[in-house]
Amino acid sequence: MKMDVWTIVADAESGLSERLAAMLNQSFAGLAGQGGEGPWELPGDGGLIRCCLKIGQGRDEFCNRTGHVLAEYTVMERELVQLRQLLHNQYGFRNPIELDVMISEAIGLLDGEPEADEAVAGRGRDKRIRRLAQQFAAYLRENEFLHLEGFIRFRLRDYEAEVKEAAATVAEERLMDRQYEEFVSLLHSMVEWQEVRVPEVHVLHGGGHAFRLLDEKLRPLEKEAPSWAETSEEQAERDSLEEESLLVSRLLAVSPRRLYIHTREPEAQVIRTLMGIFGERAALYPEQPT
Numbered sequence: 374m375k376m377d378v379w380t381i382v383a384d385a386e387s388g389l390s391e392r393l394a395a396m397l398n399q400s401f402a403g404l405a406g407q408g409g410e411g412p413w414e415l416p417g418d419g420g421l422i423r424c425c426l427k428i429g430q431g432r433d434e435f436c437n438r439t440g441h442v443l444a445e446y447t448v449m450e451r452e453l454v455q456l457r458q459l460l461h462n463q464y465g466f467r468n469p470i471e472l473d474v475m476i477s478e479a480i481g482l483l484d485g486e487p488e489a490d491e492a493v494a495g496r497g498r499d500k501r502i503r504r505l506a507q508q509f510a511a512y513l514r515e516n517e518f519l520h521l522e523g524f525i526r527f528r529l530r531d532y533e534a535e536v537k538e539a540a541a542t543v544a545e546e547r548l549m550d551r552q553y554e555e556f557v558s559l560l561h562s563m564v565e566w567q568e569v570r571v572p573e574v575h576v577l578h579g580g581g582h583a584f585r586l587l588d589e590k591l592r593p594l595e596k597e598a599p600s601w602a603e604t605s606e607e608q609a610e611r612d613s614l615e616e617e618s619l620l621v622s623r624l625l626a627v628s629p630r631r632l633y634i635h636t637r638e639p640e641a642q643v644i645r646t647l648m649g650i651f652g653e654r655a656a657l658y659p660e661q662p663t
Contacts, residue, residue: 377432379439379513381422382520389454390420393446393521397422400442433514440510444502447525447532452480456540464544475547479539505532557649560621564651567628574629575662578636578644582616586623591662594627617643621650630654635661 383390398411412424428435456476460466466475484497508529512519526533574594575587586594620643624632632655636644639657648655 375427377424377426377428377435378517379424380518381443382518382522383420383422384451384522389446389450390422391415392450393443394422396446397424397439397442400438436510436513437506439513440508441502441506443509443519443521444505447505447521448498448502451521451525452483452536455536456480459537459540460544464540466544466547471547475543478543478546479536482539482542483535501532505529557646560625560650561652563625564628564654567625569630570628572629573631573633574624574627576620576624576632576634576636576647577661578634578638578641580638582643584620586627587662594623617646621646624651632656633658633662635659 381393383393394413394415397413401411401413412426413422414424415421416423426435453476456479457472460472460475460479466472480498483501486497509519509524512524512528571588573589575589575591577585577587579585588594624647632647632651634644634647634655635658637659638644639659644657648657
């Protein structure tokens with residue numbers, strides 16, 4: 374019977390080749406070696422992992438199982454390293470905790486939303502592993518040498534593009550968050566030194582971007598109801614950021630000593646923005662004033 378020999382070249386510098394070899398041997402424990410350690414060996418430096426076996430009719434099953442392990446390794450080990458490198462080297466994020474959070478967010482994007490048939494099809498990560506496993510296994514049936522990084526970069530280009538897109542998306546969102554935090558901090562500083570013009574203002578939040586502003590005697594600050602409190606077609610089409618800007622600008626202009634925000638949606642973005650800007654001057658109330 375012909376001896377089957379497969380050689381896989383992994384990343385030796387990161388130490389992941391040892392991890393991959395361990396994963397492969399765990400999947401084939403007892404297939405070779407008196408100690409039941411599995412058939413895959415690390416013959417030396419350079420990230421080489423080699424397997425020599427006389428398999429015969431079980432060759433396809435061997436390739437399928439190996440392909441599945443390679444897919445698991447790619448998604449569960451290499452993917453984390455790649456995302457960290459992209460976010461650190463390409464987008465300049467340095468804080469380890471921030472990087473961990475962003476990597477988790479990127480993986481969430483890659484996994485995708487669970488589908489209605491999740492109980493049958495499995496989660497998004499399982500689907501990705503199965504998809505990659507099929508491509509690895511098909512290659513191993515026809516080839517005895519696999520350069521892992523080269524295979525991923527040139528034969529799994531769609532997957533590589535997905536990983537890079539996920540990293541780019543979370544990086545862009547984080548930069549937008551930073552800009553927002555800087556914006557809120559700047560306006561908070563403005564409120565701190567700004568002269569008080571009215572004793573108090575009540576913000577009546579009707580949900581979404583519907584607001585009314587009342588003075589300390591619960592009278593409208595405007596002679597007419599503000600345009601952003603109406604439910605016109607123009608209002609429905611107006612961008613939410615513009616609505617938030619209008620509200621903030623009006624409150625900064627009247628500069629209240631105390632700001633009472635009446636809302637049943639305290640976690641809404643616009644409410645959090647007001648609390649961040651006005652700080653200790655602002656207070657939340659779930660009920661409307663009487």
